[in-house]
Amino acid sequence: MTSIERVGVVGGGLMGSGIAEVNARAGKDVIVVESSPAAVEAARQRLESSLKRAESRGKIESADAVLAQVRVVDDLTALADRDIVIEAIVEDEQAKTDLFRRLDEIVTSPDAILASNTSSIPIMKLAVATKRPTHVLGVHFFNPVPVLKLVELVPSLMTDEATTERARAFVQDDLGKTAIDCQDRAGFVVNALLIPFILSAIRMFESGFASAEDIDHGLVLGAAHPQGPLALADLIGLDTVKAVAESLYEEFKEPLYAAPPLLARMVEAGLLGRKTGRGFYTYG
Ligand code: NAI
Known part of the structure; x- marks a missing residue:
């Protein structure tokens, strides 16, 4: 199983900045894509203030060293060489399917995983917007991402097992989270209860x-x-x-x-x- 080192995150809001932070703290090379220069600046500040807080609490040695692992840009094509892209934009089906269609064109590696942090949009709808539905799955983090240990892994009917297992190894072994498996149904496990x-x-x-x-x-x-x-x-x-x-x-x-x-x-x-x-x- 090839390891995941180059991580892309689309959307640097509440969840995306948290996802970027845990990846950078795990030593990954992270690119965050936001929608405008102003949003790039807001995402960078969100990330920086969270890392400074972690530094002042002694959770990390140097916020600057972790920040150096992350680039925040407004150009989706920067994600071409990524091993995984985790989408965390607004919860809007049309916006997400458009984005998956574009990511499918941009991300070059045939092994790359296209993941979504969606809370409620069926993964299948995102998968069929691409020509690689076997490599699309849900990777659902919890807020606040640096604190909460759970990740729900949500393969669709089309996701191949190797993709799910690679995502599991990534979230558990690399990010230190605990994964549970869920069917591609609204709410997954936690929100459905x-x-x-x-x-x-x-x-x-x-x-x-x-x-x-x-x-x-x-x-x-x-x-x-x-x-x-x-x-x-x-x-x-x-x-x-x-x-x-x-x-x-x-x-x-x-x-x-x-x-x-x-x-x-x-x-x-x-x-x-x-x-x-x-x-x-x-x-x-
Ligand atoms: P948010 O509104 O804080 O962040 C969304 C970000 O995406 C914004 O910064 C926006 O500028 C950016 N964005 C929108 N369209 C974009 C595009 N086309 N390209 C690049 N960036 C774009 O939202 P939040 O809360 O971070 O949610 C993001 C996703 O995570 C949603 O799918 C939500 O359902 C899911 N989620 C949210 C949780 C929560 O507690 N808020 C928990 C788990 C999942």
Whole structure:
């Protein structure tokens, strides 16, 4: 199995910059592609401030040394020589299929893996946009990427086993993550279980059954969860919770995945949780 040394990341937002960081910290040669010069600058700053934080906490010796492993550019053709490209752009099916079509033309090695960090778009839709569906799979990281150990590996019906095994060796042996295998179904394992749980907590709160604080205390103190479901929803972002719920509902048509009205109203109001300062709780 040939090793993966040259890594491309498309999209340097919340997830892409985290994915770039863990790869650079693992000694990989990393190129991040963003969509404009301003976005290149924002991605570089995101990466730099996260690495400086890691340095000040003693997690890495030198932020500058890790940064030297990463180039951030706005030109997709820079990815021609990559062993793997991990796509982490906006969760938009058309944007992602267009990108996979272009990556298929640009990335030259026939062994190269084209991976997506999508949370909800079927991998098959991305695979069939390329002429190499055997080398396309989902590699789904968790936020914050430098902290959370899990990666869901999501082969489509067309992915060959060698590609999956090469991706597994890369995320486990090189990046130090733990991989679990999932079918190409909306939500994979974690979100398919977590989102209905959060939606149930929202319904419970919405019906007046219990307060947000009591629901969260119940799960923290009674089930040893690190945080309650409503605090977790605020952390993920209520717009993201709603979007993932909608894709699960679209796929399975099960009421347990249907977003409750309160969630829709809060999103319409811009009460998105921590990132806007208010969700189920208010943040300083
Ligand atoms: P984000 O909005 O923070 O970042 C997306 C980035 O992609 C932006 O910086 C944008 O400028 C860039 N971009 C958009 N179109 C592009 C293009 N054509 N070429 C290059 N760059 C482009 O989004 P986030 O949260 O990082 O999500 C990215 C992906 O990761 C989505 O597919 C999402 O579903 C998935 N994901 C998100 C998680 C989360 O907790 N936010 C967790 C796991 C997966």
